[in-house]
Amino acid sequence: MKLFFILFWLICLYSCQQEEIEYNKGDMKVHIEKGDEWLHDFPLFLGISKKNAPQIAIWLEDKQGNYLSTVYVTHKIATQSWLMSGGNRRKEALPHWCYSRGIKYDDGLYLPTKKEPLTDGISGATPQGSFDIKLSQSSMKEFVVKIEINHSTDFNDSFPRSAKEGDKNYSGGKEGSGQPALVYAADIDLSKGEKTFQAKLLGHSDPQGNSGEISNDLSGLTTALHIVENITVTIK
Amino acid sequence: MKRLILLFIILSTASIASAKRGDNVIVSTNVGTAIDFSQPSSTPFNLQIIGLYKISDRFYAGVGTGVHIYEKGLLPLFADAKYIITKPKKFTPYVECALGHSFAPEEKTNGGFYFNPSIGIQYPILKDKKISFAIGYELQELERIKSCENELFKAEFLEKLSHNSISMKIGIIF
Numbered sequence: 001m002k003l004f005f006i007l008f009w010l011i012c013l014y015s016c017q018q019e020e021i022e023y024n025k026g027d028m029k030v031h032i033e034k035g036d037e038w039l040h041d042f043p044l045f046l047g048i049s050k051k052n053a054p055q056i057a058i059w060l061e062d063k064q065g066n067y068l069s070t071v072y073v074t075h076k077i078a079t080q081s082w083l084m085s086g087g088n089r090r091k092e093a094l095p096h097w098c099y100s101r102g103i104k105y106d107d108g109l110y111l112p113t114k115k116e117p118l119t120d121g122i123s124g125a126t127p128q129g130s131f132d133i134k135l136s137q138s139s140m141k142e143f144v145v146k147i148e149i150n151h152s153t154d155f156n157d158s159f160p161r162s163a164k165e166g167d168k169n170y171s172g173g174k175e176g177s178g179q180p181a182l183v184y185a186a187d188i189d190l191s192k193g194e195k196t197f198q199a200k201l202l203g204h205s206d207p208q209g210n211s212g213e214i215s216n217d218l219s220g221l222t223t224a225l226h227i228v229e230n231i232t233v234t235i236k
Numbered sequence: 237m238k239r240l241i242l243l244f245i246i247l248s249t250a251s252i253a254s255a256k257r258g259d260n261v262i263v264s265t266n267v268g269t270a271i272d273f274s275q276p277s278s279t280p281f282n283l284q285i286i287g288l289y290k291i292s293d294r295f296y297a298g299v300g301t302g303v304h305i306y307e308k309g310l311l312p313l314f315a316d317a318k319y320i321i322t323k324p325k326k327f328t329p330y331v332e333c334a335l336g337h338s339f340a341p342e343e344k345t346n347g348g349f350y351f352n353p354s355i356g357i358q359y360p361i362l363k364d365k366k367i368s369f370a371i372g373y374e375l376q377e378l379e380r381i382k383s384c385e386n387e388l389f390k391a392e393f394l395e396k397l398s399h400n401s402i403s404m405k406i407g408i409i410f
Contacts, residue, residue, distance in 0.1 A: 019346050019381060021392055060388065071391045081275045122384045124395040125276055131393065138389040 021134050023236045028135040028188075030058060030071070030145060033229040038129065040151040040223070042083070053126040054151045054227050055181075057097035058133060061144045063187075067100040068143065070122055072133050078123035080114045082152075082175075092172040092209030094148045096183050099212025141190045145233050147199060150181035151224065158220030159207060169220075171207040179224035180207040183214050186233045199231035260290040266302075268405025270374050274398060280376070281305045282405065286316050286334075294320040300334060306399060308345045308380055310338035314352075328358050330368075338376060348377030352403055366409040374403035 023029060042052040055077050060068040076082055077093055091098070091109050098110035105113050112118045155161045155178035163170040171177045186199035203216035204224075218225065268282045286300035296318040304310040314336025321329040332354050338347040354372025361367050376399045383392040 019340075019344055019379070019394075021381060021394055069386055069388050071389070072393060075276045079276075083275065119384065122382075122391060124382055124393060125274075125397050127396065128398075134392040136390050136392075137385075140388065 021132065023134060024136070025236055026136070027236045028138070029234045029236065030133040030135065030147075031232050031234065032056070032127075032131055032147070033231070034130045035226040035229040037151075037223045037226040038228070040154055040227075042153055052151065053128050054149045055093050055126065057094045057148045059097060059100065059146050060140075061100070061146055063142050063144065065144075067102065070097070070101065070118070071135065071145075073097075073118055073123050074126045075123050076126065078112055078118035080112060080117070088172060088175045090152070090172060090176070090209075092177045092180065092205075092207060093150050093152065094181050094205070095209040096181065096205040096212045096214055097146075097148045098209075100146070143188050145186045145188060145197075145199065147184040147231055148181050148205065149184070149227055150177055150205075151179070151227060152177055154178035154224055156220075156222045158222075169207060172209070177207065179204075179221050181205040182221075182224055182227070184228070184231050186231065188233060190235065195235045197233040199233070201225075262288050262290070262296065262409055264288070264368065264407050264409040266368075266370075266405040266407035268370075268403055268407075270399075270401035270403040272399050272401045274400050276397070278306045278397075278399060280399070280401070282403075284312070284405075284407075288316060288318055296320075300336075304338055304350075304376060306376060306378060307397065308340055308342050308378060310340055310347050310376070310378060312336055312338040312350050314350055326359065329355065330358060330370075331355050332370060332372075338378065340378060344381040346379040348379065348398075349375065350377075351375040354403060354405070356405075358409060364410070368405075368407045368409055370403075370405050370407075372403045374401045375399070376401075 039051040039053060041049040043049045055074045057073045058071040060071060062068060082090055089109055089111055091111055104110055105116060159169050159171050159178045161174050171180060182204050183202045184199040185202050186197045188197055203214040204221060206213055264286045266284045270280050272278055282304045284300050284302035286298060288296035288298035291297055298316050300314050300316045302312055304312055314334045316334045318330055318332040334352040336350050338350045340347040352372055352374045354370040356368050356370025358366040358368040379394055379396050381392055382395050
């Protein structure tokens with residue numbers, strides 16, 4: 001009897017059906033391929049650091065640049081669950097997405113709070129590697145998929161930890177971003193019959209998070225340029 | 237398939253619970269929780285039953301199963317090894333390690349790796365029964381499909397969760 005259970009367990013183990021996202025014809029897959037700098041050392045204490053994945057926001061805009069809806073946001077920024085932020089709200093994390101949403105919270109900032117988090121259905125644990133989002137049932141024919149990505153404490157010579165508030169390259173202090181967030185966009189036009197759309201790098205967000213402006217000056221960015229290998233939107 | 241695995245887990249639990257206990261076999265049941273240090277975090281409720289075979293005077297090995305409730309309910313199946321650190325005393329310390337996989341009976345959920353090394357203490361309460369308390373580290377991985385829908389689209393993605401916790405459990409050893 002015990003041998004039967006062991007064999008039955010092994011059969012169950014190997015034939016266990018994994019739940020996966022299923023795509024039908026016409027569905028869209030937004031694929032973010034991780035780059036060499038996807039995981040970044042985040043200092044904890046006593047010289048110990050942990051590997052952190054970036055914060056990510058994916059949202060849709062119309063062709064005129066008007067914000068439509070957020071598709072996906074990582075958990076920490078969606079719920080103000082920053083690790084060791086020292087009370088810093090991290091407005092410099094994903095400012096282009098924050099200002100595009102245009103929702104101002106009680107403290108005057110445009111980031112969700114613990115008390116008013118983003119709707120849970122579109123937030124998720126920060127992916128530790130490449131991942132996909134499925135979009136379906138969309139009646140839109142022309143729109144833009146925007147993606148903003150940022151590491152915290154991603155300092156370099158151009159955006160150092162030592163920059164003081166008021167300096168042009170200040171990015172939130174020692175618990176801040178360092179190199180600013182990068183913004184990518186894929187122009188989707190479903191009427192032309194194309195099946196794959198590559199997202200282009202538009203530039204970087206405001207290092208201090210005081211506006212939603214994008215700068216196309218990429219000088220001064222080093223490791224941030226390699227967080228993502230590529231971003232593609234594929235029509236099934 | 238998920239119903240089949242659920243049935244097997246139930247049968248395994250019954251089998252372990254009704255195992256012929258003697259000098260060489262012990263059965264322990266544990267109930268526990270954990271402090272989760274991951275984000276997003278979840279406070280779990282764990283219920284386990286473990287059947288252990290005596291390999292030597294101080295070393296036991298066997299299998300365990302039960303129910304773990306995180307964001308989703310999971311059914312773990314794991315190998316378990318226990319080492320009694322000292323000769324049996326009133327309070328006898330031990331180290332234990334569970335290693336296995338948790339299955340997810342719910343739809344749109346996948347189970348994942350389960351690992352729980354712990355250190356504990358056991359105390360005799362009746363002639364052949366002991367109470368135990370253990371504290372340790374617990375890693376439980378799982379995946380779930382999350383979705384949201386509005387007037388413009390429906391979005392879905394596979395969220396991979398990895399819960400790193402300080403576990404605490406109390407149990408009875410038969």
